Amino acid sequence: MKDFFNHGDLISVLTTQPIDRCLDYKAPEGGCFLGAFLEVPFGPRKILGVVWGPGKGDYDISKIRLALRVLDAAPMRAELKSFLQKAGDYTLTSMTTMLRLATRAPSLGDPPSMRRVYRRGTKPVVQMTKARAKVFDVISDYGDSPFTLKELSDLAGVSSSVVIGLKKIGALLEEQTPRDHPFATLDPSLPGKPLTQAQSTACDTILELLRKDRFSTTLLRGITGSGKTEVYLEAVAECIRQGQQALVLLPEIALTAEFLKRVQVRFGTLPAEWHSGVTMTVRRRIWKMAGQGGVQLIVGARSALFLPFRSLGLIVVDEEHDQSYKQEEGVLYHARDMAVLRASVAGAKVVLASATPSLESWSNAQSGKYHKVELRERFGEATLPELRAIDMREQELPSTRWISEPLRTQITKRIATSEQSLLFLNRRGYAPITLCRACGDQLGCSDCDARLVEHRFQKRLICHQCGASHPIPQTCPSCGAEDRLAAIGPGVERLAEEATALFPDARVVTLSSDMFGSTRALKQEIEHIAQGDADIIVGTQLVAKGHNFPHLTLVGVIDTDIGLQGSDLRAAERTFQLVRQVAGRAGRAEKPGLALLQTHQPEHSVIRAILSGDEVGFWNAEADAREVAAVPPFGRLAGIIISASDAEVAFDLGTYLARQKVALQSIGAQVYGPAPAPIARVRGRFRVRLLIKAAKTAPLQKAISEWLRQVKLPNDIRLSVDIDPQTFL
């Protein structure tokens, strides 16, 4: 394809406007490259676009407008273009929407704004003081890179007047440089931690793959605390040595200060952080530097996959089984799968790390599609915790208590020895149900098919579907009875109340995503806990994710059975992963850990597998069951969710689609439904689901788009397609 267009040539431009095609323009003055980011006129507005190819010329030539200018950004590479196209085809997302994902940084077209920086000057310093010497030490340490006043004085630990003084005598130069400047250089030659035998074997295998000139995916499976992070940091080092860029994806990235520190120790400087918690200026800087090669390592949330990397060499997906990698709103994509896709297009390498891999990755490793590397032992003295079940049928607990006697005894012991205990309950709020004792009514959301959850800490009733919240009423909204509302069942807040009552002298801390005003506060709390500033931690799944609490030696899973109810395809897998993960928080340092699982069904196969630690046995059994049912990863599923403000309208469309299924039948796919979605109403809209099931190799996306082409959606109806659905709500 032609890769440069002269002024006035017809070009096809992809924009982020919600129109499902590219638009023709004339190349701007000075011409433009294929992939160039442009500003183009659109009605009365100016919008962002990318040169996608030569113009189609299927539009009245006299009406075609001239593109305004080429923006100051590296043109989109063929690799990213191809990735966006493939990802769009896979998720059935329009290219305009895909482009929006790839340009999620502000004012990309603005000319670079300037800032004042300081660097080494030419004049010698006659009067060298301690403070002045510190300034020059820092400058040498960072290879003479420019600093802002604040950076330089902070790093040197001197007041800004020292820096200004040096400028006045010409020993430092003051300059204006563009704000979007490169990130500090990482030094892969700094010594990493000496690896154990097992770690270095694992590491060698991965490095060998990294040195090959072709795309590959490796599943790095290692029990919690075995040193997976140490191993993949060496892969990052190799990638940087090769002059390529690395991306590490983490769930809950905003909370993982610990990981950033480890990067700093290993490479001498912090990586770039990409997630919703960073400023727009930083986002823009990362976006630009990714394209110019001014950033070597980005640690990010899933959307970092769409950055315009100049030479992507490695993507690490840590905790690859984590459910939060599936984007459940807007473009429905799975970051793990998209990471593999992007790397395959870029010729890069992928490392998927987990103690409890997803069945998808596990079976890809079994079949040889992925390489597999394993770490079977915890690092150092640490051993895996002992796991025991507590049969709750034998515990005679009153209905407002959830901490059994055996668990209580163990907590008491931990408090005596200044060790920490974690009580895990995957339920936010105080109580999941608020019931009127007079009329029996359960308080529900007026817009959703969901109960209101009491959050006593915030003094509100909250709908976990739509977020609507109300003050806690004194009287029943249904029958008007006064003071008859009762909290039923436990949430973490209520569990913390029980823990405080049982252990009045203990420091009880609740960790739940809604309990802290800001990510920063939550992050701080996690650090305090790691330092030992708590005796009992009560937490939701937030605590399951990769945090290192060295003083923690006891984990009590309050309700191990929670996730096993319901008909979700992945109920067993998720419970297994989550409980093993949480149990793995105990005993990560020298002292051995114990995990107690409170359950009403200790004989359940999943609970037995968790206790026995027979992971391979569990996955084999789970894989067999899924293979028989021909469901993922042995078959393919797609969910269709239709929503409308009128239930009947949604149903009618569902029924129509279910009947007109020739396109799907032609690939041997089956259609189930329509059925009301398990959460049949959200934000006042009724939701109907269809489920499509096909063989693993069937061209599912193509058939679905053909099938959906038969209908033109009325304004009020929304239809979304969820390829490889992870939840069925």
Ligand code: ADP
């Ligand atoms: P994982 O990612 O598998 O849970 P980590 O990489 O976090 O494991 O390692 C667990 C703990 O052991 C961390 O505190 C880590 O710093 C430490 N560790 C692991 N390997 C080594 C090593 N080779 N030398 C020193 N410390 C190590």
Ligand code: ZN
């Ligand atoms: Zn609601």
